[in-house]
Amino acid sequence: MISKLKYEYLLFLIALVWVLFFSSVIQLQAGFSSWGDDSTYLYAAKVLYFNGVLDDSRPMFISAVIGLPFLFGFSTAFVIQWGIIVNFICWLATVLLVFKIIAERWNRQKAFVFAIAFILCIGNLAVAFHLIAEALFVFLLVLIFYLMHKFIQTGSYSFLTLAIAFSFLILLVKPMPLGLVILLLLYHSKKAKKVFTNKYAVVILVSVSMLFFHMYSLKKKYGDFTISYIGSYTYYNYLGARADCLKDGIAYIPGENPRTKHFISLSSHEMKTLATWDLKNQLLNNKVNLLKAYATNLYLNSSKGNSIVYATENQDKTMCFSLFHVLFKAISKLQNIVFTMVGLALAFYCLVKRKQQDVFRLMLSGFIIYVFLISGISSNEGDRFHLAFYPALLILMADFYKNRILKTVS
Structure with a gap:
């Protein structure tokens, strides 16, 4: 029997080995990409720290996180390295949160298997190699899921308060989940008194203040009271x-x-x-x-598969590159197709049978459908939009699998 802490250590070790293997066989270098969105995030960080100006497309929090070393006089090259480090920390933290949520809703052995499944999600790892917001965004999403899970499990309003606070904060990374944040607030509106009377209420005030300051600044500079x-x-x-x-x-x-x-x-x-x-x-x-x-x-x-994996080239002229490049392109594409189909099927089933589901499962289901539908505003993104619901789907799948086993036993 593996002790409690050893699962986390083992996940860390597996994740580290996988990152090194994945990056070496397809020669994926962590750093700045001239063809992606990296330049827009770096520019937003620069204008924030050097000019005290907010960018019109990249919100304040992600710009502040990426550009933090500028505050201490570090170079652009160091800022890029810092941003990549933050990405990998967020990716690993997401792995551990997926494990923790499933472990608390089921057991640690099964949670370990599903956490490994997330580690093997090609797209979620690939985006950590570039100076973009996806790794931090997905981490904050799963952190909100964890806090909502704890609120449902314990009834403690401290968890709900923190979940709402991080829901405001995540809009300053990517404004995409704005509709879900509004629904969350409406659903829990009757609990406002308990939310604002516990010791973590100040965190909501800070995150809301940041959001309104950001929107006011955009209104003042660009003309519209908007997030981005x-x-x-x-x-x-x-x-x-x-x-x-x-x-x-x-x-x-x-x-x-x-x-x-x-x-x-x-x-x-x-x-x-x-x-x-x-x-x-x-x-x-x-x-x-x-x-x-x-x-x-x-x-x-x-x-479609992950564009970052697709863009790698055999610069070192290694014999194994072509094999793994084709393999990982195919896997990332297959993962996007399968995760989308299974995710929508499970989510719609959960909503149709909502009287038989708990609130947490309904929340995950609504999130999966929301991300899928809102992705239609953009095009040629590969798996970049859908990566956001991969961990949510794994948690939902674990819950469905657990219930099926319990029903079979009973």
Whole structure:
């Protein structure tokens, strides 16, 4: 029998060996990528620390975390290294949180197996090698799940208070879960008094203050009281542009159509205004093509592998590169397809049979469906959107498997 602490140590050792093996066989180097979104996160960190200005697309908290070494006079090269270290810490912490949640809801042996399954999720590991927000974002998501699990398990409002606080904070990493945060607040609105009268209430006040300060700063500099302008940019250049191309009968090439070239010449406020007008116009006059574009985006984001793995090259001319490159591309693609299909199936089943499910399972199910549906606003992302629900699905699968076993025994 493995002792309590040894599972965590073993997971750490397995994770370390896997990272070293994974990176070496496909020559995936941790660091700055010139072709991805790395430059936008680095730029946001620079303008925050050197100019005291918030970026219009990358929120304050992720910029502050990545650029923290700038505060102490370190170089850009050190900041990039720091950002990658933060990513790997977040990835490993997510592994341990997945293990902890399943262990407390079932047992440590089964939790160990599901934690290994998360370690082997190609996309979740690959994004940690680049200076982007996904690793921190997924960690905060799973941390919120853990806190909600503890609230349901113990009834302690301290856990709910912290979950709400981190829900506000995560919007300053990526604004994508805004709809879920609103639903969380509405669902627990009757508990407001107990939430704000425990010792952790100050954490909510800090996170809310940060969020409103961020939105006020964007209003003052760019013209809109918003978390980020990234949603406007993403809709207009991906979903909206694809629908427009379908209407005109021309090929959709991301970033290459005339409307995109015009769009990037506008101010942030003008972009948001135009994107809002375009969405209303297409809903009124081009709704069929908008739906086709949306369905196409959903399909593409559910059927492709990880772009970071795809982009690796055999610079060292090793014999094993081609084998593992093809293998890991195929696995990341297969994981995206299978996780999406299984995730949607389990989530919809859980919601249909909601009277037989606990609140935690319903929360995970709603999250999986939400991420899937909102991914349709973008396109050609590979597995990048869906990575967010991989750990949620593993936790949900563990719960369903546990219940099936209990029913069989009884």
